[in-house]
Amino acid sequence: MSKHVIWILIIAFLTLTGYTDFAFGNEIKRQFFHPSSLISFENSKTELKEIYLKGNHRETLHCGCTFDELLQVSSNICAHSPQSFATQPASKEFVEWVHAMPLQEIGEKLKCRTEKSCSTATAPQNSDRPCCNQVSPKFKIIQADMHNIFPSIRSSLAPTHSNPSFGGMEEYKLCATSDTTLPLPHIRGDLARAYFYTSIQYRIPISAELENNLRTWHYQDPPDAWEEKRNTLIETVQGNRNPFIDHPELAERVTDF
Template identity: 30%
Template sequence: MKQLSYLSALLVALLLPGQSVADVPSSFNAAKRIAEEQIYYDQDTSFYCGCQFDFEAGPNLDACGYEIRKQPRRASRIEWEHVMPAYDFGRQRQCWIDDGRDNCRRTDEVFRRAEADLHNLVPAIGEVNGDRSNMRFGMVNTPVHEYGACNVAVSFEERTFQPPPHRRGDIARTYWYMRDTYGIEISRQQQQLFTAWANQDPVDEWEQERNRRIAAVQGNANPYVGDVAIQQAAEPEPVRSAPAIPQRSSSAEFSCSTRKNCGAMATCEEALFHLNQCGNGRLDGDGDGVPCESICR
């Protein structure tokens, strides 16, 4: 029955190749049902932690080495995570400023569409979804909280969530899609980080297949998935050319564990690593893509 629904949606999409307006689900609740039944019907791996799961039984935490931080009840279930949190696409709208998320759901059609957009929804272990909340993505310093073998880290002090390397490109491409579709502003610092992440984690087969399935159901695709030319166009245009990160083994000596300022940098290579790999935008005071200009000239 699920396969029939998917094929029917695909036929509609093929019959309407010129469709440009996404027919997103009518609500977040509807989107969750559609995502389970028509997008992830044959998928059983959680987005961040890579734990196998069943939508009814929840994730198999023992098998994937997940360690519960604090919330066993939420850790025992799968929840639908907004990659770009509702706070990010809602707080820039008047409905949110007036009276928050519930008000936007009642009064703002654009918000409802953004909240239910299938491109922005992924299955995640409930505890991780709850801990991430509306934190920004980035590289965290100490103190951090981790989840055993699940390769994510969260710093409540810094309000920063560090995703696993194999999901960082997916996150970047989702943010670009949401930015373009709903007019969401992304800071220059985050844009630089996402550009680096997209280059480090290119599109894989499941990301492409997921994009095709969503396009068949919802009527629009994420143009940053599988299109190298468009993906490169997403990079911010620097005022002047920034030196590339040297691709050599010495970068392995660097670490994001300590947040440094320019005075603590020994070389330009180290400064570039901390700007592009760790997301330390303070090193690029004028926003031209060149960190610590006293040593990166």
């Protein structure tokens, strides 16, 4: 068999096995992606607070609830009229910083939650955040990446959600209308682009069903002025941008996240 035929067979095999998708992802990463300089989630939270305050966008992601310099949220001052809050007396809740692609999902994909060394760590085995922080330097970098972090309500009024697909979904339950399982339409693109960024930047695969939904959201909810401004403000701190905000068409070049 000639070398020419052998190379044809090799290329065909790589194509069928999805290697070309991986290669396209790598090519996009080389051209458009740069590493984050942050490695501390605590520092990221401090920086994000300043970004949202100085950027004059003091709103939580899902319900659009206004927060102040102390990260206090007035439960009756929200853009999307939380239903559960409507029946509650006015109270002060606090913002917490949540990950669009949840840390639980990231820990499972990195397999750091099931490392044997976790059982000897101070945190119990399969505990995502404390354990992965101890055994996975990559997890710590992902955890600190501000492109995947958004403000949400840390509220005792928020119903629990056993396995949220997106960070802050507990807050969304407060302002849901008819559909209580999906984020509001005006932030779906934001979440999709955070997922795409995290997937390419850190090689975290996305399930086919979720990827299809995220692609739809990405096209239906393009980047708005705040998302673009936030991208620039984050760059000034951690030194990189989310290319899917600057170049939405990049999503078409990745056939499998």
